[in-house]
Amino acid sequence: MSNVYIILEPVFNVPGRRLAGKSQKEVLAVAFQRPKIALIGGGQIGGVLAQLSALRELGDIVMFDIVENLPRGKTLDIAEAAGVDHFDVRLIGTNDYRDIAGADLCIVTAGLPRKPGMSREDLLVTNAKIIKTTGENIKQYAPDSQVMVISNPLDAMVTLMQHVTGFPPNRVYGQAGVLDSSRFATFLAWELGVSVKDINALVLGGHGDRMVPLVRYANVGGIPAMELLERKYGNPFKAREIMASIVDRTRKAGTEVVSLLKNGSAFYSPAAAAIQMATAVLHDEKRVLPACAYLDGEYGVRGYYVGVPVVLGKDGVERIVEVTLNEEERGMFQHSVASVVKLIDDMRRLGFLTAAVDETLFSRPEHELKLIG
């Protein structure tokens, strides 16, 4: 048994797989299983997630939705492209939560998207009810899984998911920062006329209009983006003005797409961002990516989920990576965290975060937002 384990050890680097108490036969059976990904929500983002997961052979996919037959139709449609795209994964659509049993990773997109004129915060009550049910079912049917939340308002929904499942905070996280950083990088690449592949851009904070694109750290192949803008315009004031407009567009990028689509929000890019995170977890890549993660004193914040760079691997959020912020950046970060705190207060007031929360996430006396230093 131990020899078998040594040979197959990498296979068990997949979250949700436990060796303890398994016979050799069972160990071998699990070894040849693909990871199982449960997509909770089979709407716009859920559909692209299923297709990208299949194309990249990330794992077997179960798509759950409450709309009858919708997930079966979508997964059947995607599966029928296997003859063209040559992927070997199983896709199942279901209206029965029991089918998510054994999932290594649940990706949650269940919930309403924005319509023009709505803020992400306007979705709070409706989506909190949905996340509560979703979390209860994940806890019951996939208790060893990790959970990546995408539903908005993101930071509040991740907090609620952790509360409802009671999973350790490192196993519950949210996708927003990868998308926001990708938007920032894309706009910089367009402005500078360079490949987006060479751009490093990072956005911190809550997933709202107060998010913090870190201008000082944005670079092209190691060269500060501001320096390149100054060279392009030959004028530091103009360069700052251009950067400010890129930052503003990044902050409002979700709203820009909503106003064009009229009947929903972005879905291709959020799905691509989530797939990057899912790959980091399922392949134990230890990628340094921004994620909505639980802070326990890092960045001077304790007891809240906020977007920061983390190391993502088989154990989910394995480490928080701290970035030195100057006074201005720190001020913007604190401003952004304050809007997350307001959302959490609203959820408490509305009864979504009950006493039980205080036993899991907010048990410590220092649970109130602390801005250290």
Ligand SMILES: NC(=O)c1ccc[n+]([C@@H]2O[C@H](COP(=O)([O-])OP(=O)(O)OC[C@H]3O[C@@H](n4cnc5c(N)ncnc54)[C@H](O)[C@@H]3O)[C@@H](O)[C@H]2O)c1
């Ligand atoms: N984090 C991000 O970066 C980001 C970006 C864009 C959108 N979003 C959010 O992601 C969410 C999904 O967006 P979308 O465009 O896929 O929306 P969508 O309306 O296309 O899909 C949502 C799906 O959830 C399903 N659903 C509703 N209640 C459910 C329940 N109780 N259990 C299971 N499924 C349920 C619906 O039937 C629908 O199919 C929205 O809340 C949106 O605001 C997040």
